Amino acid sequence: MNTALMQPLEGTLPGAVLAAPVTDAAGTVLLPAGLSLTAAHLESLQRRGIGMLAISPPEDPEALARQHEKIRARVMYLFRHTADEAGSQALLHAVLAFRQASGK
Amino acid sequence: MKPPSLDEMIGQVQKLPAMPAVAVEVLQSMAGADIDIDTLARHITQDQVITARVLRVANSPFYGLQSRVGSIHDAIMVVGLSAIRSLVLAASVMSGLPAIRSPGFSQNRFWRHVLGTAVAAQALARPLKRAPEALFLAGLLHDIGRLAMLVLYPGDFATVLGIAAARDCRLEDAERSHFGYDHSEVGAALARRWDFPADIVDALAWHHRPAQGMPGGLAGIIHYADAIAHALDLDQDGEQPGQMPSLDQDAVSALGLDWDSLNAVLAETRARFDSYEPLLG
Numbered sequence: 317m318n319t320a321l322m323q324p325l326e327g328t329l330p331g332a333v334l335a336a337p338v339t340d341a342a343g344t345v346l347l348p349a350g351l352s353l354t355a356a357h358l359e360s361l362q363r364r365g366i367g368m369l370a371i372s373p374p375e376d377p378e379a380l381a382r383q384h385e386k387i388r389a390r391v392m393y394l395f396r397h398t399a400d401e402a403g404s405q406a407l408l409h410a411v412l413a414f415r416q417a418s419g420k
Numbered sequence: 421m422k423p424p425s426l427d428e429m430i431g432q433v434q435k436l437p438a439m440p441a442v443a444v445e446v447l448q449s450m451a452g453a454d455i456d457i458d459t460l461a462r463h464i465t466q467d468q469v470i471t472a473r474v475l476r477v478a479n480s481p482f483y484g485l486q487s488r489v490g491s492i493h494d495a496i497m498v499v500g501l502s503a504i505r506s507l508v509l510a511a512s513v514m515s516g517l518p519a520i521r522s523p524g525f526s527q528n529r530f531w532r533h534v535l536g537t538a539v540a541a542q543a544l545a546r547p548l549k550r551a552p553e554a555l556f557l558a559g560l561l562h563d564i565g566r567l568a569m570l571v572l573y574p575g576d577f578a579t580v581l582g583i584a585a586a587r588d589c590r591l592e593d594a595e596r597s598h599f600g601y602d603h604s605e606v607g608a609a610l611a612r613r614w615d616f617p618a619d620i621v622d623a624l625a626w627h628h629r630p631a632q633g634m635p636g637g638l639a640g641i642i643h644y645a646d647a648i649a650h651a652l653d654l655d656q657d658g659e660q661p662g663q664m665p666s667l668d669q670d671a672v673s674a675l676g677l678d679w680d681s682l683n684a685v686l687a688e689t690r691a692r693f694d695s696y697e698p699l700l701g
Binding site (some may be wrong): 337341342343344345346347348349354355356357360390391394395396397398401402404406407408410411413414415418420 | 435482483484498499501515539645647648650651652653663664665666667668669671672677679680682683684685686688690692694695
């Protein structure tokens with residue numbers, strides 16, 4: 317099993333993957349484990365005063381590409397009757413990006 | 421044999437069990453401004469099944485505690501008062517309805533989906549500036565009519581499952597095809613029997629047709645939360661089929677979610693679902 321690295325938020329780059337959920341002082345979960353952080357996530361965590369993050373070691377790019385393709389196929393299957401509907405567009409694109417980034 | 425009319429179905433719904441006492445007390449405590457943790461903990465502890473489910477969540481690896489949480493009072497300290505009330509509501513609704521065995525219907529998958537919809541609705545509360553408790557409850561109950569139909573008329577519901585599989589259509593479309601109505605109407609009748617507030621009844625009645633719900637009500641939010649739960653596959657307990665509901669463009673536009681807000685909602689939904697999952701056993 318890979319060991320998580322504790323590192324400061326400052327210096328963490330977009331694309332880093334959370335090894336553990338990020339919680340605020342009250343214990344409320346802000347971001348789930350497995351999420352690939354975007355610049356928007358990092359800015360949001362900075363605003364909330366989060367100092368340290370548990371980050372997973374980097375993954376094999378080929379394994380990552382296979383995982384992304386598997387997730388894309390699953391999401392497109394779910395949207396097989398609705399992908400062209402106007403009301404579905406934002407959710408389809410956001411879910412695809414989120415699921416590929418989080419690996420779930 | 422002819423399927424039951426809506427009036428016959430609603431007549432039968434009146435025979436289903438009443439809302440569990442603990443859930444009623446938690447709902448009342450939500451309405452009050454004063455929150456007494458000791459009193460709430462005492463009410464919850466009266467129901468052993470609910471207590472056990474809630475403690476399972478507090479003791480899950482998600483919270484990463486070094487020592488075991490043994491009391492509801494301590495669990496409130498670990499997961500927070502607001503989350504405890506949501507968990508108790510979910511646990512009491514799940515344990516208050518009869519267990520169902522029906523070929524082609526996974527009860528586990530049903531509860532996973534409604535819990536997922538409840539947490540998605542709760543996550544939508546923040547950007548939409550709405551009260552999270554009512555949205556959680558509406559999400560939790562949004563498909564309860566389906567469970568009632570299945571309990572009351574298992575033979576007819578088996579036909580519905582067969583239609584959905586054969587036509588690759590949504591379950592609610594198959595319900596309408598067989599019964600002439602769907603679980604939304606039955607769920608609203610059950611919520612009225614349980615004396616839920618009008619906004620919850622409205623959300624259950626119109627979550628598939630939000631344009632017909634009351635203006636500014638919860639139906640449009642539950643409509644989207646239901647879709648989020650499907651899109652994140654929160655109901656999956658293995659590799660299973662599934663499909664997205666059709667989304668009402670006007671209802672989606674009315675929510676006014678930008679890309680960042682929608683992403684934050686997806687992340688919060690996933691995280692909260694993972695933390696509540698041990699509730700399902």
